[in-house]
Amino acid sequence: MTKTSAPEIPPELLAKLAGQIMQDPGVPVEGPTVSAWQEPAHPLATIRSESLPQRTDFAIIGSGITGCSVAKTLLQSDLAGNKKVTVFEARSLTTGATSRNGGFLLSQAPLLFNRYADAFGPEAAKQIALFCDLTLERIVELAKAENLDKESQIRDVTTVTTFEDAERFAEATESIHMYEEAVSKAKGIHTVLSKEEAEEEYSFKKTTGAIVVKSRVFWPYRLVTNLFQRLLEHYPERFSIETQTPVISITLSDDSDYEYPYILSTPRGIVRAAKIFHCVSGFTGHLLPKLRGPIFPCRLSMSTQKPGPQWGNRANSWLFHAKQSYDPSTTCVEQGLYWMQQNAETGDLFVGGDLQRLDDFLSSDDSVISADTIGNLTTLLPKRLFNKGWTNPITNTPLSSATALHRIWSGILSMTPDQIPIVGSVPTSVSDRNVEGGEWIAAGFNGYGMSQCWLCGQAIARMALGESKPAWLPDVYLSTAKRLTNKATMGPEAALASFFTR
DSSP states (O other): OOOSOOOOOOHHHHHHHHHHHTSOOOSOOSSOOOOGGGOSOOTTTTOOOSSOOSEEEEEEEOOSHHHHHHHHHHHHOGGGTTOOEEEEOSSSTTOSGGGTSOOEEOOSHHHHHHHHHHHHOHHHHHHHHHHHHHHHHHHHHHHHHTTOTTTTTOEEEEEEEEESSHHHHHHHHHHHHHHHHHSGGGTTOOEEEEHHHHHHHHOBSSOSEEEEEEEEEOOHHHHHHHHHHHHHHHOTTTEEEETTOOOOEEEEOOSSOTTSOEEEEETTEEEEEEEEEEOOGGGHHHHOGGGBTTBEEEEEEEEEEEOOTTTOOOSEEEEEEOOOEEETTTTEEEEEEEEEEEOTTTOOEEEEEEEEEHHHHSOOOTTOOOHHHHHHHTTHIIIIIBSSSOBOTTTOOBOSSOSEEEEEEEEEEEEOTTSSOEEEEOOHHHHOOOOTTOEEEEEOOTTOOTTTHHHHHHHHHHHHTTOOOOTTSOGGGBOOHHHHTOHHHHSHHHHHHHHTTO
């Protein structure tokens, strides 16, 4: 999110993009690119029953961190009794957005606090900030309680956020000050560096200043897949996971089985369900057509690269903010944000961000990677970002590209025009299925899932069991009919506007 003006885009291209936003995202494609986070695959990667259950009380669609949170909350709640829980996954276990991201345990709220305050008011911005902080705390607590903190490589780092653009740096600095004023426990946790300090301490090639804060990084695939394994071990009679089983459609039955009114159709057969949880991120619009536009997919890419010869292994993570740009001759857009962390054991760098054709962004196909993206990511570090670390040890000349690209992959984010998640009961006017409280959703995390998904999943599970909205869930996240059907703020034009102001 920035306040800078959008680039000038030809009307015919804008019309094409608006059409892409409203397209059916389909179910996740077969043969996706393979993320380095997914290697090696978990032993339960393709687990499924010999035959589908005829009925389930709770059908969870999606096996990412949100779906895992929903399953764990339902299974451990006394309110659920002995009811059965089934997770449906179109591909292998936890191979969607959760295992394709940057692995940051970092809140976006400090840098975006002023934007949240402008859009929703200062109190709502504070609610969002506290919620993100709490979610991150709960993930760390959960990993430690399950003795999975080492397995998922949770570790403390110093996050350094640098800005090529002076306007964006000034806005971010203002936002940090607003955040620290609103959240008293956060006072003084950020350090603002001048251009000279940032260049000297972190060897940036082009910077107008930087912001430094303590945070964490981790290996999300390992945490979530191992949590699923624990749940299967603890609840073998109540819990099942059906991988390689996409839900193609949802309809209501016309018979007298009112307890299980939903019919979930899959390539393996149908399953009757009492309640449904939509946890499929950018693919939400397939099963909920009226949410095409309020939620739309965005494809971004990541890579693992060998660091330069002089780089070493650093206890840092990095965010690089560039000014969003548009090249009319190629229709390529630089999205404006790159991110990087380092594997504590191997030293490999996880580097993500995109420069690609504009219409390539608005896609739900993660089986391909833009050629523009590949060319950009493989030269980004030595050519654009750092002036130390990438020198040929023999000739002592600067390297023009990273020494080795290990793997590159794409992933699908779920975006919303108002840039906050959609959480709660799906209104019947949106689902077109007249069962109140039967369908629930947590999606639309706008690239900031790790600071929001876990508690959003927990919230919809608790509310589906009859509890009140948790006090910590921001009110502005709620999936009200008024919010979701507001064309001015959630339609395709608003979605396009939001895409160019991130």
